[in-house]
Amino acid sequence: MTAPGPAGPGTAGFDLVVRSRRTVTPDGERAAAVAVSGGRIAALHDYAAPLAAAEDVDLRDLALLPGLVDTHVHVNEPGRAHWEGFATATRAAAAGGVTTIVDMPLNSLPPTVDVPALDAKLRAAGGQCHVDVGFWGGAVPGNVKDLRPLHDRGVFGFKCFLSPSGVEEFPPLRPPEVRRAMEEIAAFDGLLIVHAEDPALLGEPGGPTYRHFLDSRPGAAERRAVERVIGLARETGARTHILHVSSADCLEPLAAAQADGVRLSAETCPHYLTLTAEEVPESDTSFKCCPPIRSAANRDLLWDGLARGVLSCVVSDHSPSTPDLKVPDFAAAWGGVASLQLGLAAVWTEASRRGHGLAAVARWMAAGPAALARVPGKGAIVPGADADLVAFDPGATVSVDARRLHHRNPVTPYHGRTLRGAVLTTWLRGRPVDGEPHGVFLFGEQCSESRR
Structure with a gap:
């Protein structure tokens, strides 16, 4: 796929040019040559334009996507790196x-609920x-005073639970505590992201099967929690996002609130869009997640809600163990699905x-999450953005073997399934991602230190 870069008279030299007849831009697919300098997209040219470059890659009819942005990943390091860690998660x-x-603030030890915990995570990931x-x-309960300092240090927002999180060190907020957190976050125009299930409507499974588990977490628990969050978002004016919507019962109140101008968005996940309760094997708990499939x-x-824009993001909720x-x-x-690579x-x-x-896929999995978290320079193939690019073969078929994934542990409900589409090359700021880690830390625009 690589050819020498043709030198045209009067053209400036680029570090990299990637050509594809199926370059996916915010305006749709087009034939284009993406020119990269200094880690950023310098320009989009005609597909066959003569451009001088240190490297010129022609994908021909393979697709060129923007690098995806996954705003819902549990890396678990430090503290539970045997579940997953930064090296394995980012390779995947x-x-x-x-x-x-x-990276999500819980399942690591300590959880990211104050600045010292954030510093511990940065040291672990370095x-x-x-x-x-x-x-x-x-x-979490009692840390309202820590929210602004964390915001000033560059976190992209704050996660809370309305029901038990599954780990004792990250307890849920009661409704008055949610209001207080929203009021504080609204004061600096931050973002609250919410695991929305009403604990009053959740029960203990009546047996060991998937049907018992599913019955214990009904869609009504999601809807009631979403309605409560909508009311608080309306009253406080806080930017609010509903995480991992699994129940279509939530779509109606979400759509109505969005139409009323409430600062509210919502996401769903690949497992809710691709897997179904009817196909879960009797004892295959790799399918267990909260809320359930x-x-x-x-x-x-859910697909209809995504097409209508009620759900604006598709992110993994990669939660391995x-x-x-x-x-x-x-x-x-x-309860957690491992799927970051898939x-x-x-x-x-x-x-x-x-x-x-x-x-559409790029809008849901790149542009939408980048806009949600206000991650600068990410999520689209446009001049000025980081040159995060993906060579993708949309017609390839791949049989998933959990043992060959980069996740730390070979557990995924996709094992043995045949999926369509294969990633061939991933470029991060114009450099292929290979054996040498060259990722950087990203911080919110309010932080003076945007990268390390």
């Missing part, structure tokens, strides 16, 4: 076409990252079947 991300992740990495802070009919409605925690009992097993192929497999193109 790059192999899946993801060039930016934003020198390990194969893609660029940003960080969420956490909103629901019916095929529900999945169809060691195999021993995935015991074959849905009541006792750890999200693009999983979504493309189902999106293409439903008539959606690569431009």
